[in-house]
Every structure is written in C-alpha cells, then in structure tokens.
Amino acid sequence: MTTTTTRIERHHYDVVVIGAGGAGLRAAIEARLAGKKTAIISKSLFGKAHTVMAEGGAAAAMGNVNSRDNWQVHFRDTMRGGKFLNNFRMAELHAKEAPQRIWELETYGALFDRTKDGKISQRNFGGHEYPRLAHVGDRTGLELIRTLQQKIVSMQQEDKRTHGSYDARIRVFDETTITELLLDGDRVAGAFGYYRESGEFILFEAPAVVLATGGVGRSYKVTSNSWEYTGDGHALALRAGATLINMEFLQFHPTGMVWPPSVKGILVTESVRGDGGILKNSEGKRFMFDYVPDVFRKQYAETEEEADRWYTDPDNNRRPPELLPRDEVARAINSEVKAGRGTPAGGVFLDIASRLPAEEIRRRLPSMHHQFKGLADVDITKEPMEVGPTCHYVMGGIEVDPDSSAAYGSVRGLFAAGEVSGGMHGSNRLGGNSLSDLLVFGKRAGGHASTYVDQLAARPRVAVSTVETAVETALAPLQRDTGENPYTLQQDLQAVMGDLVGIIRRENELEDALGRLAELRERVAKVSAAGGRRYNPGWHLALDLRNMLVVSECTAKAALERRESRGGHTREDFPTMDPQWRRINLVCSLEGDTVRLDRKPLPKIRTELLNLFDRAELAKYLTDEELAEFDALAAADAAATEAAAAAATAAATAAGADTGAGAAEKENR
Amino acid sequence: MGTKRQFRIWRGDADGGDLQDYTVEVNEGEVVLDVIHRLQATEAPDLACRWNCKAGKCGSCSMEINGMPKLGCMARMSTFEENETITVTPLRTFPVIRDLVTDVSFNYEKARETPAFAPPADLAPGDYRMQQVDVERSQEFRKCIECFLCQTVCHVIRDHDENKPAFSGPRYFIRAAELDMHPLDAKSDRKEYAQSEQGLGFCNITKCCTEVCPEHIKITDNGIIPMKERVVDRRYDPLVWLGSKIFRRGQVPQTFVTSEHSPGAVRSHAPSGGTHSHAGGSHDVKSETQAQQGVNWHREVPKPTAPAVDASGRLPLTELTFDRAAAPSPFGDDVTFPLPPEHLNFAHPEQDEKH
Ligand SMILES: Cc1cc2nc3c(=O)[nH]c(=O)nc-3n(C[C@H](O)[C@H](O)[C@H](O)COP(=O)(O)OP(=O)(O)OC[C@H]3O[C@@H](n4cnc5c(N)ncnc54)[C@H](O)[C@@H]3O)c2cc1C
C-alpha cells in the first residue's frame, strides 16, 4: 500500500474549508483575514455551488423599506417559522448580524436592487412580517456567490503583490471531493480526497476543518437540488465523531415543476402565488380552501371572492389560502394527488394565465415565463403550469455551538456552517433565511476556526495507516466488478426515501424504510464502478452513495421516533404539534457502523427573548409547565415594576424628587 | 412513449478520442443533458459531463451541440428533427480532460488577472447609496453565469492557442465594463486596462459572443463597444485609429513613437491592419475638433499593427458557428456607409492654413 500513499499529493494548511457555496466562501474569507493559510475545496467548479441557484433573496432586518423592522421582529419571525424548535441563540445571532453581513457584501462589490433613496431594496416573502429580503431580481444567489468569489480573487491579488503568488495564502481546489476526515485522537488532523479530473488522491494536513457542504436532497428523486447534495458533510462529521440534529425535518417546496419529466423538481418561485396564481385540481376546483388548518383559520379567506379581494386590498381582507406556509401547501397538493385528482403528470395546476393579463405576467414574472418557455415549451400566459412538491432544503444538520459554530460530539477542530449545520431553522426554514445564515455563520465558523488554530499547542498529525485505509476505501468500487451499477442503487435509494420517508410519513412505512435501507447498505458496500479514475462520474457516485445512505438512515430513524407533526415533518398517525416534543432534539451519532439516536433537551430560551412574544402565541407552542413558569416570571416582573414605582413615589414624597428617584432606581437593580 | 434517437458523442481524453454512436430513448420534453444522464445510467456509466442546476443557472453544462456552443440543460430535444443525428462535442477552445469535460482553467486565470472592485475609501459598510438606474448597467453583466460559451465561440482564441496569453475574452471584457460602470468603483483606468492588458483590441466585434450568451447579455453592444469607444475617445487619432484596432500585447499604441516613420508608411500599413468596427461613432467634442484641424505630422503617432493571423499567416476565417459562409466585414458588421465625417481619415490640404 505504501506505493499508493507515496503518490498522494500533500498540502499543509491552517484552515481547510470544505465547500465553496456562500457559507464556505465566507468562512474562508474570514480565516484568511485572520491571517490563516486557507484552502477552499469544492466538488464542482469555483462559483457553481448550489448557492448560485437561490432566487428570492437574503433576509436581513435593515429596515430600508419599512423602518419598523429590526432584529427582534426578524428573530420572532424565524422562531415562528421554525415552530419554536430553533436554537434560540442561533436565531438571535442571525437576526442581529445579518444586516452587517449584507452591507459588507457591498464593500466587496455586490450590486443589490435599490430603493428610491439609494439604499438596498427589500422584498416581501412568506413568513416575514416586513419587506426584508435584499435581492437582485430573481438571481440573488448568483450575486452572492459571485461577490464572494470576486472578494477571494481580490485577496489573492493582494497576496500576489505582497508574496509573489496568487495562491500564497488562500487557494481554491475545485473539482476536488473530500471522502474522509482524518483524526489524531479526537482532534481533526486533515482531510483526504481526490481530484475529480484526474482521480489522483490529495491529502490536506490541517488542524481545523470547516464543513460547508450544503444539503442532502439527492436522496430524493424529485428535488430542486443538484448532484452535489449527497450529504457528504453530514456523513463526514458523523464518521469523525460529531452529531447531527433535527434530521427528520426536510422542507418540501410546494411548487416544483412536474412536467416535462426531465425538469421534475425544478423550482417555481413562490412569487407566482404571491402575484395571484391559484392552485386547481384536475376537476378545476380551487382546492386550497379545504386545507386551511385551524390555527390559521383566522388569517385566511374562506371564499374565493374574499381571497381575490386581498390582492388589491390586503388590509380589509384575509389572505388567499394559496399563501399558507410551504409545509401546508405541500401537504395539500400531496393529498389531492393521492385522492386521484392530480394532473396527468402527477401534480396540480398552478394557474396564473386566467388571472392576469399576459402583459402583466411577462412583466412581473420574467424568469418564470422564460423558464417554462425554455424548459417545458409552456406559455404561462396562456396555459396553467403543472406543479408538485419538491425536496428543497434540509433543516437538520451538524449540531454546533451557536456562538463558535464548533461541532459538538467527541471531535475537536471541526466547524460547520450553512445548510450542513443544524438548529438555526428549527423545524422549518423561512424563505430568504438561508442566504443570510450562510454569511452570518460562515463568518463565525471561519473566525473561530482561526482562533482554535492559534490556541493549539501542537499540530495534530496524520497517521499513515488512516490514509492507507482511506485510499483502499476510495479505490474499492473500481477494483470490484461483481457489484451493482451505482446509478441503479441511487434510484433504489431515491425510491425508498421518496415513497416511504416523503412528505407524509407513517409508522409502518418508516419501519419498512429502515429495513430496506439496511438491505441497501449491504448492496452499497459491494457497489462497483466501471472505467478508470479520470473524471469518472460512476465512480464518484459510488463513493457518494454511502454518505447518502447514512444520512437517509438518520432521517428515517428520527422521523420514526418523533411522534408528532411539526414544520418539515408530518406524521399521518400523529397529525398535530405536541408541546412536549418541542422540548426535544433528536440527536444522531455513529456507533461503529450504525446510527444511534438520542433525545436531548432543547436549550432553554432566555427570558428577555421569550418576552418578545405575547402569551397567546406562546400558548400554541409551550407546555403548560413552561407557560406556568412564564406566567410566574411575568407576574414577578410586574410586581417588581409596581414595587419600584411605589417605592419611587414613596421616596419622592418623603425626601424630595431628586435623591429619592435615584435611590429607588438603585434598589430596583 | 419514448422514441429512439441517434446521438454521436465525442469520447476520449487529452490523448485523443472520437465520436461514438449511441441510440438512446428520448421522452417528450427532454433536453440533451437528460439524454447524457440516461446514457450514464445505462450504457456509459463513465461518460464524463459537468452539470449542476439543470435550469440554466450555474453555467456548468456547456457543450457543443451540432457545432453550436450551448447549455446542455437548455437544449430541448424538440428543437431537433426526429431523424436528425445529434452530435455532442466538448468545448473546442479549451483542452479536453475527458469526454465532454474540458479544462476551463484559462478562464479562472483571466478572472484572477482582472483587477478586483476597488471600494471607495471613505464609505463605511451600510453607507453605500446608489440609484437603481445607475446600477442597472453593471447588473446586466453581473447576470453572467460563467458558462464560458462566449469564450469558446470567440474566434480570437477558438483555434488560436497562441492568442490566449494576450486575450482575456468577452467574459472578462464585460467584467471590466461592469466595474467601469459601477457607480462607486474607485479605480478609474478600467478601459485602458482592457485595452492594454486584456487584449480588447483583438476583438473585431463579430458579435458571436452575444449570440451564444444564454443570459442574453448584450456583450458587444453594451460592454465591448462602449469600452472601445471611450478608449478611442481618449487617444483619438484619425490617422492610425483604424490601424490600431487590432494589435498584440506589447504593441500598445503609446509605446511607439513614429517621428521617423513617414506618413506614407503608416498609411500603407493601415489597410492591411485595419478592421474598422466602430459602430456608433464617437461624439467627443475634442476629438471632433481635432479631426477637423487636420493632422499634426509631428506628434507622437502610435504604429499600427497587423491583425492576428493563424499559423499559415492568414486571417482566421474558419468559425464553424459563424452564420455566414464568408468572412466578416473588416469594418465590422454593424457599420453603415458612408461613415460619419469625423471618422474619416482625411484632412483637406488647406485646412491647416485656415487655422
Ligand atoms: C432552487 C433553490 C432556490 C433557493 N432559493 C433561496 C432563496 O431565495 N433564499 C434563501 O435564503 N435560500 C434559498 N435556497 C437555499 C439556499 O440556496 C441553500 O440552502 C444554500 O445556498 C446552501 O449554501 P451552502 O453554502 O451551505 O452550500 P452550497 O452552496 O450548496 O455549497 C456546497 C459546497 O460544498 C461542496 N461539497 C459538497 N460535498 C463536498 C465534498 N465531499 N468534498 C468537497 N466539497 C464538497 C460543493 O461542491 C459546494 O461547493 C434555495 C435553494 C434552491 C435549491
């Protein structure tokens, strides 16, 4: 084996960032600014990561459009969206720091759309109380990633001037896949992977690794996610001894394209519904009125007439039910299709053609018009679109320390940010909160990884034997020719997840899924890939499969365990939200080869943050016990203020206003 | 319900390869990338091809379909004839890695050489104020998804590796233009840089790049031409202006002093090197009066240079994708005759005496 190991290209870095999406790039910028020698690794070309596809915008309470917006309101919206399962500290940091992160992008050269007074314009989006999403038309993700990419280039140009080489302090390794994290005891010592182009192996020795690898959507057939989303980061972290939380929560976007088959899953933006688009079943019925859950009954219209009036007069009418939260709409569409009232392609109709003049549609939804014309040859000004739910985002991910983004579990020197980390979004993510999440926690992860490196007494070392094992594992699929084609296995995995661990889950189906995943595990262990090592997608997929598999197991296990419905997790057998379950995070770890599931109490939210909500709202989420505690605190608070006021008046009458008020204030502290 | 279609796909690597025939099932509504994926899942699991978004947003799946550079995910099968054989080849301008995957590092190198945004020194984050109308021009260029289709189609480098060091290509011309038009960029020499370092002068505005751009960015009209125009404004010189439209790096006009060149010699160079491709016409008052004042024969005059030629010493006229059978007009396709008077390289003999 030494012959293979000697041919391995070796690099030494202070911080290795795996992932070149928004989170990874922001982390790398921060590490390099902290003076660390930084590497960025990405499976695809530089600037093509998933972030490029985000459309709507990045949420930050800058208050440019409505000055009443501030971090408290944003925090509240985020917690509501996540049904209070969010890690409150992450939601708080996110709401507080997002504006700075967005403004910072302007100094890197970003050009957001503007308000009349020249500030960054902000748009309305589902779940956000005020217009809050900084945007550039419907290509905000592209702007974000290009800006960060260009910032990195500018730092490289600086390095070229001072050190003579672009790569002196920050280098991008594109089309490079990391297959293993290497440890020295419980400390991260490096990362091992291969160049996709040549199939040659590469070893990074580094004391700190930031994971920013994105999501897991490729385990589903109908998804808005790309081939990159095989849950690599989730799996790498597990194998290194870190833990995952909230893996049962997946966001299914209600409107993905379902026809033609080739584009199945591709996103149809929420704005279509916001601008008047309605959902109809094959009988022509506008069915969303039948699916308004009780908790929302008060805010949503009951008749078509009222719903239609809302678009022009939102103050005096209730919202159309098409604008319910993503999880509700996705479930409704799913039920219609299951009841046999779906379209031929297995979706429902989204109709804007009969609602707005053609001119208006083209003006308001240029890219959707273009997308349907280009991909489906459908003119949305004349025909309805066919849409159905598509797997969009994973709320679950690596359990991290909210302030430092350091992974929990037994490993040290591992950090995570972006979609791969968990906790921030609770059980459901609000649109636009991801892009800002990437920036806020990307920066934090990069910064804290650098601090971690600084305080290390000695560099962890990579053991030769671990590298040899990594090489063997990576080469195994190429050396076998008896196993199955990786594409077949991927399809089978997608079928299991889509059919049995999809939008609506049932106990027996989840049990069935776990059985099938165990069978698939055997088959994946024997997968074989034809061809050689140079740019061989079959081999690449064969290596990704085991990651997809272990992450799918986490999702299925957690989904079976959580006996309630909340946000991105719907159990047909337990259809309501259960306040007791709100206090519990399900934590996955790896024990040998098998996934282990533990319950862990949610960190307790600080009182001043809890006080941002009114009691009626908290009553929907909290247990009676917690409510009693909240009431007791509130009562004590009220008593204290009353007492203070009384003391002040008493003191004032006794000893004159000036000194008395001061004394009362002191007492009160 | 699928039909069988004929495909010829280039398979091979840096050492060579050839077109291989495949018969693939194609279903309604599919695009070329779907066909590639079907092949990967069946006959050819190791067929190499880049892709990410499948929605024309990431610019990964660039390939040449029947010789035309396109995004595989946006090339609908219904746009081809039922019985047509569809030929898919890798981008021709870049070295092949394997099958449809090429080494596009050329582009990233050029990106790295283009000076980055220079933030204004006196503005804190959050204090940037810009009007929508002012950012829109740059925003058009920021739509670029870096598919490099414009780069592969550009004849200056398509079959001319030797031009690559000196020529950044349309993608990076519009990057320079974008920064030039950025309301708050603190660097002021973007155009000069494009001319002297990026090889803007190689471009003779054939507009092939604009034609293939999947984002419909008006690369030439809104990016390249304004950059050229204003560079010309600053260095306006009616005599050699034509000749300097195309030159190589290192032969940038100001580096030559032509006091010992006879005007005749300069003039005789002009026709061979002149590819006039000026579309609109510059309406700079200064240059106009200068033109009217005639030519000062004693000033420093840049030496015109010959256009880029291929190995055989001929002009490159071989664009597969060019929409005409012959070479483009040496004056540029968008020039109408007669030319505006201020662009004419002519001074009346008595003009000087009047002043
Ligand atoms: C169609 C669509 C629209 C969206 N719209 C919005 C929106 O409007 N607003 C919003 O806030 N969010 C939106 N989202 C969600 C958001 O885009 C993503 O959650 C976010 O971009 C994830 O960013 P990231 O930095 O975590 O990872 P990514 O940008 O996905 O990057 C992951 C990186 O990790 C690399 N990587 C992965 N595995 C490995 C490995 N093994 N080795 C090396 N590198 C690896 C990849 O190559 C890639 O560079 C949208 C998502 C989709 C799909």
Ligand code: SF4
């Ligand atoms: S106009 Fe023609 S020569 Fe100029 S950059 Fe575009 S393709 Fe190249």
Ligand code: SF4
């Ligand atoms: S300018 Fe257009 S063709 Fe060129 S790389 Fe950008 S998107 Fe592609």
Ligand code: FES
């Ligand atoms: S796959 Fe992204 S542009 Fe074609």
